[in-house]
Amino acid sequence: MNFFEKFSAKVTAAAGSSPAFSIAVLLVVVWLITGPLFDFSETWQLIINTGTTIVTFLMVFLIQKSQNKESLAIQLKLNELVASHETASNRLVNVEGLTEEELKTIQKYYFKLSELAMKEKNIQQSHSIDEAHERSARKHGIHGKKEKPNSSI
Numbered sequence: 716m717n718f719f720e721k722f723s724a725k726v727t728a729a730a731g732s733s734p735a736f737s738i739a740v741l742l743v744v745v746w747l748i749t750g751p752l753f754d755f756s757e758t759w760q761l762i763i764n765t766g767t768t769i770v771t772f773l774m775v776f777l778i779q780k781s782q783n784k785e786s787l788a789i790q791l792k793l794n795e796l797v798a799s800h801e802t803a804s805n806r807l808v809n810v811e812g813l814t815e816e817e818l819k820t821i822q823k824y825y826f827k828l829s830e831l832a833m834k835e836k837n838i839q840q841s842h843s844i845d846e847a848h849e850r851s852a853r854k855h856g857i858h859g860k861k862e863k864p865n866s867s868i
Contacts, residue, residue: 727781730774742766 716724729735746763753759790811797803810821 723777723780727777730777 743763750759794808797808798805807821810818813821
């Protein structure tokens, strides 16, 4: 882990802590109390505006970096689960790399899968899309023919 990684991890943890929130509230209270001392001048207002702008600007990047790392970690864990389960479809291992249109196509298939599952007597039984199509075809007397899902996914 390089210096920036360590530094940003510590700052992210500190910024999300109760003491950090308390310090921020205390700074605002001190700023409000000093208002009458400075006759609520433009300089007095500029201090809080500039301070909050700088902190917000830096925190946006820090939060985004933290979210990117956490998102990647979650995706890797999910990929491991999908890849390790022998009946799971490996089509979804790198789903985060697809376009939004491709994701919506997959979403339609899962909607169809949920419709097929609703027809089952045992609603807790789970199937892959291919298996759901095969079972549906068997139920409707289409023996020997396998209904093929859209091959775009």
